[in-house]
Amino acid sequence: MTVIVWSGGSLRASDEPIITATDHGLTVGDGVFETITIRDGRPFALTRHLARLRYSAARIGLAEPAEDAIRAGVEAVMEAGKGSLTRLRVTVTSGPGPMSSARGDGAQTVVITGGQAARPRVCHAVRAPWHRNERSPLSGVKSTSYGENAVMAGYARERGADEALVANTHGNLCEGTATNVFVECDDEILTPPLASGCLPGITRGLALEWAADAGLPIRVAAPGELTMGVLDAAIDGRAFLAVTSSTRGVQHVASLDGRDLAAGPLLRRLSTLFELNAERNPDPAPRRPS
Structure with a gap:
């Protein structure tokens, strides 16, 4: 299965390390995400998904995700997928943090992935x-x-x-x-x-x-x-x-x-x-x- 990965403003190799060992999305689950289905070659209801991403981020006290950058990342992943993708995932975490529940003050981690997944039939x-x-x-x-x-x-x-x-x-x-x-x-x-x-x-x-x-x-x-x-x-x-x-x-x-x-x-x-x-x-x- 081909997985397309975008993070930090550019496409990445699917096996390239992106998340650090201290990222709070990994250590304490401090992040939000959206899963977006692709219909007829387009991310379906993308505007609504990004609105909910902002809502989720605000609810847990994360800074508002950079929507323009995320849309650019989605476009890059879709283009690299060349019509083969069926699903996208946008993940935003609070980024690297201390070895506790308290957040750090660094930049957020944003990762967009695209891949193929069969739609459940029943x-x-x-x-x-x-x-x-x-x-x-x-x-x-x-x-x-x-x-x-x-x-x-x-x-x-x-x-x-x-x-x-x-x-x-x-x-x-x-x-x-x-x-x-x-x-x-x-x-x-x-x-x-x-x-x-x-x-x-x-x-x-x-x-x-x-x-x-x-x-x-x-x-x-x-x-x-x-x-x-x-x-x-x-x-x-x-x-x-x-x-x-x-x-x-x-x-x-x-x-x-x-x-x-x-x-x-x-x-x-x-x-x-x-x-x-x-x-x-x-x-x-x-x-x-x-």
Whole structure:
């Protein structure tokens, strides 16, 4: 697999050392990132991803990343990839720091990588036995402190699944390890609110906007409205599930805890609508988050 790397203003060899041993992105996970899918040869929703990168950086107290430099890096990686890339990752860390949690005062580390990764074709999910802390300072932040998600993803893989769905500390449905969740029940589509602790997903936001524009019955659930009990309703056939992410789009959850699930008719319409709109508008302008 070819990996294109950009950092420090120029392209680098894929095996060239870039991160120092004292970089806080490595030692304490002090950084933020974005994963961007490539559709029809273009980074999809790049403007929204960079807006969320700024948001995440501000939430953890990092200086605003240099957007012009990042866009130049993205362009350089795309050009070097010569149409072969399917995914980009932009990572920004606080840079080298002391051997403690306190940050240093040096320059940020910015790395952009591009490579090929197969788009997941279907989602098989399990319920995670852990909870997302909606009161955490990292709640809703696309942080490089990804250890929790790595543990939950491993839990899912051990059970033949590729995603784990997690509750927050109140026992309400929150999100997946790398996805947002949509539920179809009682002839409408709901998704957990940001107050649940879920990430403000780019695909989540676009799905909400485009579905509302098209007149689909969709809304953000009230806090506490979607308990984890809705997953039992999905297994019983009284509800339907989909997950969303930059790499998955809007994707049917085909099984939960080893039980096959039917696809919801409204969620199928939402998936089709999303794909059509994404094809028509590869860089939709940001709106007010939901």
